[in-house]
Amino acid sequence: MELTRRELIAAFLGAAVASACKREAPRAPIPGAVVDRAVEVGHKLRGGPLPSAQTVEPVDVLVVGGGIAGLSAAWRLMGAGVKDVRVVELEADVGGTSRSGRNAVTAFPWGAHYLPAPTEDRGPVVRLLREMGAVSGVDAQGLPTFEETLLIQEPDERHFYRGHWYEGLYLRVGATAEDLAELERFDARMNAFAAARDAKGRKAFAVPTSRSSDDAEWTALDSLSMARWLEREGFHSTRLKWLVDYACRDDYGATSEHVSAWAGIWYFAARQDGQGERSEGFLSWPEGNGRLVQQLSSSLPPRAVERDVLVHTVTPSAKGCRVDALDARTGQPRSFQARQVVLACPRFIAAHVVAPWRTERPAWLSAFTYAPWVVANLTLSSPPVSRGFPLAWDNVFQESRSLGYVVATHQRLRQDENGPTVLTWYLPMAGGDVKAEREKSLSASYADWEALVMADLRPAHPGISAQAQRLEVQRWGHAMVRPTPGFIWGPERQAAQESLGPSLHFAHTDLGGLALFEEANWFGVKAAERVLAGLGVASESWL
Secondary structure: OOOOHHHHHHHHHOHHHHHHOOOOOOOOOOOEEEOOOHHHHHHHHHOOOOOOOOOEEEEEEEEEOOOHHHHHHHHHHHHOOOOOEEEEOOOOOOOHHHOEEEOOOOEEEOOOOOEEOOOOOOOHHHHHHHHOOOEEEEOOOOOEEEOHHHEOOOOOEEEEEOOEEEEOOOOOOOOOHHHHHHHHHHHHHHHHHHHOEOOOOOEOOOOOHHHOOOOHHHHHHHHOEHHHHHHHOOOOOHHHHHHHHHHHHHHHOOOHHHOEHHHHHHHHHOOOOOOOOOOOOEEOOOOOOHHHHHHHHHOOOHHHEEOOEEEEEEEEEOOEEEEEEEEOOOOOEEEEEEEEEEEOOOHHHHHHHEHHHHHOOOOOHHHOOEEEEEEEEEEEOOOOOOOEOOOOOEEEEOOOOOOEEEEOOHHHOOOOOOOOEEEEEEEEOOOOOHHHHHHHHHHOOHHHHHHHHHHHHOOOOOOHHHHEEEEEEEEEEEEEEOOOOOOOOOHHHHHHOOOEOOOEEEOOHHHOOOOOHHHHHHHHHHHHHHHHHHHOOOOOOOO
């Protein structure tokens, strides 16, 4: 049964957005398209046996997957002087959910759009930022400082509620004394978590998660949901619950009911010093984390990265790994013999690709669940009209299931305040049944997505339909791993990190349990350093 327009909006964005939609005069549809193609190519892995090539191409190190983890592994290997490194990627573009696009107006993100400024002057992320000239120096405490042009300019955040925009993420207008008291108490609890250290001096909640304390005092929080923790601790304010729920949807693609309390607290505590300071700020570029993809890619020789390669079988042996693949454009088979392999893809894909796992399914596999997302880039002839607090970098809707949008041209608005811009709109499909959410996102047509995006934006921006020039939509069926209760500190995630024999190593953000740049980068570098050990290359760890 076909849904009415109002039913469609309610199903995706919630009843509040649907009820806010007013009947509008007929308008021409906004030109655009659904631009992703991973589903049609990637689902070939579900079919029968695929052919192997007659000729086998030898390579020292083959990295399968050109997302952040795979590129980070290759970057680390090149940094150690390993020359014969090949990266193969299924898509036409590398970067995974950090990749970006560009049109005549600006570059824009197709996924991750910022990087929290690191709070320590160590680790591979700071090394990468130094290589790209983003680190301006070190302060009196020995902590890195960053180029001002890369830190988000004010205004950075605003919040739309009942016809007006307000400053910040927490809705203070109309807040009761009880609401504000709960917020103050919650902030104090998060500061205490941020300051907590174990007997070894490790932070209770650290970036990346691998640096966090494994003491039971903290890991026990992983056993219950963030929603249950709020209830247990006596937090009842609707506004605070909204803020926490927004945080979970923003970083984890799930509501607080489906996120572990450890992960929920990590969001608020890991990147601050215990005094309420949440690092120096956020680093961002018009293309979002696509700029980090460019930096990682620039460390590799041009011919080291091959796109449109569908790897379907990895067979480890005593002499390395045989890797069988298809050219996704021509359908022709290809095969590689690698001394070492980094398989930098999600666990659910690895289970189809690693030959021994086809006959003996890994016991840990069912613990991994992935949230689908939809990202849309809307090009406008001029910035949208607003009531209340002015246009910010991050623009959030109180009553929508979407996360609102970021402005790709924000960092240069002062130079061109009235010129064309691109809004990047985000919708995490945050329901509990991820399969149903995925099917829902993939079943919607371009016309459906156009109706949904504009229904979300129009109440906050009168006249935006007349400004709209083009809309492009990207569906991410398995965008991010979900840190469900029991997952972060459960045995399954730990088991999934282990190499298979001496030559097959794994890297992906899902191994960290949080779909964040720092996790992908960490596990990419970690896998690369296992490769170095396998090759007999001595190199000081970057971790």
